[in-house]
Amino acid sequence: MNNIEIPVDGMEIVWEKPETLSEVRMHYCPGCGHGVVHKILMEVVQEMKIQDKTIGVAPVGCSVLAYHYMNVDMQEAAHGRATAVATGIKRVLPDKLVFTYQGDGDLAAIGTAETIHSCNRGENFLIIFINNGIYGMTGGQMAPTSLLGMVTSTTPEGREVHTQGYPFKITEVVATLPGTHYVTRQAVHTPSAVRFFKKSIEKAFKYQMEKKGTCLIEIVSNCPSGWKMTPVQSNKWMEENMFLYYPLGDLKDAGKLVEKKTTPPQPKKEVVQ
Numbered sequence: 651m652n653n654i655e656i657p658v659d660g661m662e663i664v665w666e667k668p669e670t671l672s673e674v675r676m677h678y679c680p681g682c683g684h685g686v687v688h689k690i691l692m693e694v695v696q697e698m699k700i701q702d703k704t705i706g707v708a709p710v711g712c713s714v715l716a717y718h719y720m721n722v723d724m725q726e727a728a729h730g731r732a733t734a735v736a737t738g739i740k741r742v743l744p745d746k747l748v749f750t751y752q753g754d755g756d757l758a759a760i761g762t763a764e765t766i767h768s769c770n771r772g773e774n775f776l777i778i779f780i781n782n783g784i785y786g787m788t789g790g791q792m793a794p795t796s797l798l799g800m801v802t803s804t805t806p807e808g809r810e811v812h813t814q815g816y817p818f819k820i821t822e823v824v825a826t827l828p829g830t831h832y833v834t835r836q837a838v839h840t841p842s843a844v845r846f847f848k849k850s851i852e853k854a855f856k857y858q859m860e861k862k863g864t865c866l867i868e869i870v871s872n873c874p875s876g877w878k879m880t881p882v883q884s885n886k887w888m889e890e891n892m893f894l895y896y897p898l899g900d901l902k903d904a905g906k907l908v909e910k911k912t913t914p915p916q917p918k919k920e921v922v923q
């Protein structure tokens with residue numbers, strides 16, 4: 651005998667929209683990781699009962715309307731400036747739980763200085779960083795995180811190191827800064843990845859309550875439209891290419907760098923045709 655209760659009508663609730671997500675339809679393309687990240691982030695806010703204490707800062711990029719979807723206090727920031735805005739908010743309202751939500755163009759291109767200096771100052775907030783290796787919103791241009799060989803609208807022959815440089819591992823850079831307390835790289839393409847991601851958000855908010863310093867969660871994500879793939883193809887491509895260059899897991903926890911026992915394999919030179 652087990653103790654599982656069978657509902658009278660034979661149906662069981664397996665998915666519910668958290669109340670912390672507004673009752674509006676999201677504009678994201680089918681299969682895009684942004685919507686999943688929104689949902690899990692807001693699920694944590696609901697479960698931790700911090701809805702009235704949480705303030706988010708929305709970026710410019712595909713998630714520019716995050717303030718429309720997340721039912722917490724939100725502030726829009728100019729492109730790349732989210733961590734500067736979050737710094738002001740957190741300093742004026744230190745008891746609030748503050749997060750930024752930013753794409754790779756926003757955080758690792760135009761906002762590089764803000765990101766690095768906020769992390770170096772150890773600002774006590776959470777940075778959610780969606781790395782989909784492309785400028786999704788503006789038509790699929792190369793981002794600092796685009797892989798070598800990756801075809802984008804501005805690298806039609808594929809990203810090439812001599813003219814466009816190496817894909818920028820900004821997460822590894824900020825992990826070395828003394829102001830960061832918890833730096834991790836996650837994904838949301840499978841149920842198990844979602845579970846790890848969820849735990850990382852809970853941990854980051856707890857660290858913020860303990861005033862530990864900057865926490866950054868990178869989510870290696872997909873952009874089916876910008877990559878010109880179906881959602882299924884994009885997840886497979888992400889696993890086979892993005893994860894090689896951007897391996898998942900913690901880079902820093904409790905203020906200490908996590909030692910990696912193996913060097914991850916490097917991506918193939920030509921990765922998108």
Ligand SMILES: Cc1ncc(C[n+]2csc(CCOP(=O)(O)OP(=O)(O)O)c2C)c(N)n1
Nearest residue numbers: 710711712729753754755756784785786787
């Ligand atoms: C100051 C400024 N420069 C450039 C732009 C144009 N712009 C809007 S979104 C964007 C890139 C967005 O890419 P990313 O941050 O990776 O977000 P994604 O759309 O991929 O989620 C750019 C360059 C802008 N809005 N403002």
Ligand code: SF4
Nearest residue numbers: 679682712786873874
């Ligand atoms: S363009 Fe890319 S990042 Fe933007 S909503 Fe569509 S799939 Fe997502």
Ligand SMILES: [Mg+2]
Nearest residue numbers: 753754784786
């Ligand atoms: Mg992007």
